[in-house]
Each structure stands twice: as C-alpha cells, then as structure tokens.
Amino acid sequence: VACVKVSVDRARCVGHGRCYELAPEVFGEDERGHARPLHEEVAPGHEAQARRAERNCPERAIAVEG
Amino acid sequence: VSAPRDPHEFNLFDSEFARCPQPVYARMNAECPVSRQALTGTPIIARYEDVLFALRHPEIFSSEMELQMALGTERPMIPQQIDPPAQTRYRKLLDPHFSRKRMAALEPALRAQANALIDRFEADGRCDFDPAFAIPLPCSAFLSLLGLPQSDLELFLRLKNGIIRPALDRYDPESALRIRKESGRQIYAYFEALIDERRARPRDDLMSELVRLGPEGEGLSRNELLDICFLLLLAGLDTVTATLGCNVAYLAANPVQRRRLVEDPGLIPDAVEELLRWETPVAGVPRVVKRSVTLGGVTLREGELVTLLLGASNVDAGEFEEPERVDFERARNRHLAFGGGPHRCLGSHLARMELRVALEEWHRRIPDYALEPGATPRYSPGIREVMHLPLVWPA
Numbered sequence: 001v002a003c004v005k006v007s008v009d010r011a012r013c014v015g016h017g018r019c020y021e022l023a024p025e026v027f028g029e030d031e032r033g034h035a036r037p038l039h040e041e042v043a044p045g046h047e048a049q050a051r052r053a054e055r056n057c058p059e060r061a062i063a064v065e066g
Numbered sequence: 067v068s069a070p071r072d073p074h075e076f077n078l079f080d081s082e083f084a085r086c087p088q089p090v091y092a093r094m095n096a097e098c099p100v101s102r103q104a105l106t107g108t109p110i111i112a113r114y115e116d117v118l119f120a121l122r123h124p125e126i127f128s129s130e131m132e133l134q135m136a137l138g139t140e141r142p143m144i145p146q147q148i149d150p151p152a153q154t155r156y157r158k159l160l161d162p163h164f165s166r167k168r169m170a171a172l173e174p175a176l177r178a179q180a181n182a183l184i185d186r187f188e189a190d191g192r193c194d195f196d197p198a199f200a201i202p203l204p205c206s207a208f209l210s211l212l213g214l215p216q217s218d219l220e221l222f223l224r225l226k227n228g229i230i231r232p233a234l235d236r237y238d239p240e241s242a243l244r245i246r247k248e249s250g251r252q253i254y255a256y257f258e259a260l261i262d263e264r265r266a267r268p269r270d271d272l273m274s275e276l277v278r279l280g281p282e283g284e285g286l287s288r289n290e291l292l293d294i295c296f297l298l299l300l301a302g303l304d305t306v307t308a309t310l311g312c313n314v315a316y317l318a319a320n321p322v323q324r325r326r327l328v329e330d331p332g333l334i335p336d337a338v339e340e341l342l343r344w345e346t347p348v349a350g351v352p353r354v355v356k357r358s359v360t361l362g363g364v365t366l367r368e369g370e371l372v373t374l375l376l377g378a379s380n381v382d383a384g385e386f387e388e389p390e391r392v393d394f395e396r397a398r399n400r401h402l403a404f405g406g407g408p409h410r411c412l413g414s415h416l417a418r419m420e421l422r423v424a425l426e427e428w429h430r431r432i433p434d435y436a437l438e439p440g441a442t443p444r445y446s447p448g449i450r451e452v453m454h455l456p457l458v459w460p461a
Contacts, residue, residue: 014406014407014408014410015161015165015410016404016406016410016414017166017414017415020166021166021335029165029166029167031161031162031165032157032158032161032162032165033161033162033164033165033166033167033415034161052397055397055398055399055400056398056399056400057400058118058400058401058402058406059122059406059407060400
C-alpha cells in the first residue's frame with residue numbers, strides 16, 4: 001500500500017490554523033499557532049483529512065504526496 | 067446632467083455597495099482587475115491572485131502609511147501598521163497569546179456572556195441585533211481577554227466609537243480628528259494606568275503577560291505596549307460586530323440555510339468560514355506601494371495608496387467554484403477574509419471562536435427569526451457593520 005506523506009512549508013505558513021482545525025489527526029501547531037505535521041506519513045484512514053487541509057490552506061503551504 | 071460614468075471607477079463608500087457588494091465584485095473581477103476609487107482615484111486590486119501576491123509582499127505593498135495617524139493615535143499601531151522585519155518580532159511575541167488553544171480558554175465565559183445578552187430580550191420576541199447583541203458581545207470578549215471588568219463595557223464602546231465613528235451632527239474632518247484625538251488620549255490614559263496596575267499586581271490575564279514581556283531585554287517598551295492595546299481595541303471589536311451582523315442578516319434572509327444550522331449545529335464552523343468568504347465584512351485593506359509594480363496589467367507607482375479588496379478576491383471565479391453560491395459544504399475554501407501573508411489577522415482565532423459560539427447560542431435559543439416586516443437592514447461602508455437589523459421571532 002502506497003503511503004501518503006504531508007509537509008508544511010514553514011516559509012509560507014502564517015498560522016491561519018485551518019489545517020489543524022480540519023485535520024487534527026494529521027497536523028498540530030507550534031507555540032505561535034503555526035502548523036506542523038504530526039507525522040510525515042499519514043496514518044491509514046486519515047488521507048481524506050490531509051487532503052481537506054491542503055484544499056483549505058490560504059497560503060498553499062501544505063503538500064500532500066502519494 | 068451627470069457625466070458619463072467611468073466603467074473603471076467604483077465608489078467603495080456607497081451604502082448600496084456596502085449592502086450588496088457581490089455583484090460589483092463580480093464585475094471588477096471579470097472586467098477590471100485593477101479599478102479606481104471614484105472620489106480619490108486610488109487603485110483597487112480585486113483579483114484573488116493579485117491580492118494574495120500583494121499580501122505576501124510587504125516589501126512592495128507596505129502597511130506603513132501617513133493615513134494611520136488619522137485615527138487619533140500618536141504612533142503606528144503594533145503590529146498592524148509596521149512592516150517586517152520589525153513586525154516579525156512583535157508577531158513572535160504576540161502570536162502565542164492569540165493561538166487557538168489560548169482562545170479556547172475564553173470560550174466558557176463568552177458562552178455565558180452570549181446567553182446573558184439573549185436573556186435580556188428573548189421574551190420580547192424582537193431586538194435590534196446590532197446594539198442588543200453584535201456590539202456588546204465582542205466587547206465582552208475583549209474585556210475577558212485583557213482581564214478587565216465587564217463593568218467597563220460602556221466605557222470601551224464609547225472610546226472606540228469616538229475613534230471609529232466620532233459623534234458629529236454634521237461631519238467635518240477637523241472636528242472628527244479633534245474627537246478622535248481626545249478619545250485617543252483617553253485610551254492611552256486608561257491603558258497607561260492598566261500597565262502600571264498589572265506591573266504592580268500581576269494577574270492571570272493577557273495584560274499581565276504582555277507587561278511581563280517588557281521592558282527589559284527582548285521585551286516591550288511602555289509605548290509599544292500602548293500601541294498594541296490601541297490595535298486590540300480598534301481591530302478587535304468592530305470587525306466581529308460587523309461579521310455577526312452580516313451573518314445573521316444573511317441567515318434571516320435565507321431561512322433554508324438557517325434551518326440547516328439549527329438542525330445540525332455541527333455545520334456552524336464551516337458556515338462561519340463560508341459566510342466570512344461571502345460577506346467579507348472587512349471588505350478591503352490599505353497598502354502603500356513602495357516600488358513600481360505591474361499588477362493585473364496596470365502599473366502601480368511608488369507612493370500610491372491602494373486598496374486590496376478582500377471581498378472581491380473572495381468571489382473570484384478564478385479561485386472559487388461557483389463563487390456566487392453560498393455553500394456551507396464547500397470543498398475548497400481558501401478565503402482571504404482574515405488577510406494573508408505576514409499580517410494575517412492576529413485575532414483570527416479569537417474571532418472564529420466568537421463567531422462560532424455566538425451562532426451556536428443564538429440558534430439554540432432563537433431558532434426562528436426573521437427581519438422585521440417592512441424593515442431594510444442598513445450597512446455601513448468600509449467595515450460592513452449592519453447598523454440597523456431589527457429582528458422578530460415567536461416569543
């Protein structure tokens with residue numbers, strides 16, 4: 001089974017927080033409220049969440065691959 | 067006979083535009099991505115990609131401008147009217163205090179305040195939504211955030227209005243500035259006293275935490291603290307008031323959409339996002355051009371004041387599928403209602419929490435409401451506050 005990977009471009013993220021709101025199993029937040037992936041590889045069953053976060057990031061800071 | 071209207075000019079301060087801006091936005095996006103303000107001739111940037119570019123490039127589109135002093139402040143407001151890299155330092159200090167987690171701590175108090183307001187008029191079967199609910203609730207949240215007594219609510223509303231809407235029988239810029247400066251002085255004096263008080267007797271509140279950040283080392287000076295307080299007061303109250311009014315006016319006029327929220331309150335967070343997109347109560351933000359740049363086929367010159375029209379970007383068909391449809395289950399919603407780039411609204415997590423809690427409690431308590439028969443809601447230009455929104459419901 002191919003695994004899905006996520007990343008956050010830290011140069012682009014400014015802390016809108018849409019991703020950790022919409023995909024709490026995939027993204028967390030640092031002290032400033034900027035996003036970070038909880039794990040590089042998305043756990044099975046959470047792929048749809050990851051893609052939803054990607055579609056709702058105003059800064060296009062999220063990449064979902066695989 | 068009035069002169070033929072220039073199709074590339076728009077009056078953003080027209081009250082009809084404020085009431086229903088979306089058709090105008092659609093025309094801008096389709097026909098003139100860079101148009102002009104009717105009275106001043108200053109450029110208006112409409113399209114999503116152009117606005118996002120401008121938001122992300124503060125070295126070209128600066129937030130540092132003369133205009134800022136027209137609001138009765140003695141210095142720029144922090145961090146809104148400061149460019150990176152100085153702005154970055156402030157955001158690093160402030161962002162942790164406005165994170166989603168921190169704002170969640172204020173939720174129970176805000177829910178209680180929303181219910182206390184509704185208690186006052188629920189049995190009447192009617193209210194004027196703006197003064198009865200949309201104005202006091204964000205002010206309550208502001209007081210809780212800073213750790214101030216709720217008894218100061220009237221005082222803060224008066225000071226804020228003195229700046230934003232100076233009370234004058236007939237508007238003239240000189241008198242308006244005089245009232246603004248006087249309100250500004252009172253705001254400075256109030257926060258000066260508060261800084262001293264929290265420095266002497268720290269509590270578990272934002273003001274004490276901000277004071278603790280200064281003035282030594284990497285902390286904040288007294289003036290910096292004052293310039294932050296000024297921003298919190300001016301940016302944090304009217305914006306949420308306007309958003310609540312726009313949302314409830316929409317839902318009063320669209321009972322099928324409202325019914326869905328009443329039956330499934332779990333939809334409210336997504337409805338908040340979609341209504342932020344559709345209504346974009348903070349319709350535009352100003353920037354000043356630092357060096358010549360071509361955007362949407364138009365060359366903007368150094369020193370020009372421009373409006374980034376977030377509301378138009380948020381209905382741009384180049385970004386949104388069927389932008390004219392209000393869809394609470396929109397799959398892709400990258401709206402710019404809170405701006406974007408380094409100046410992304412500092413209070414966005416607070417605003418989202420306030421909007422969600424307000425819509426949850428309102429619809430739980432008053433699910434069936436309508437605009438008073440014969441009434442017309444009145445929207446203010448600039449920040450689209452619905453200043454007259456009389457509602458009725460079965461009491």
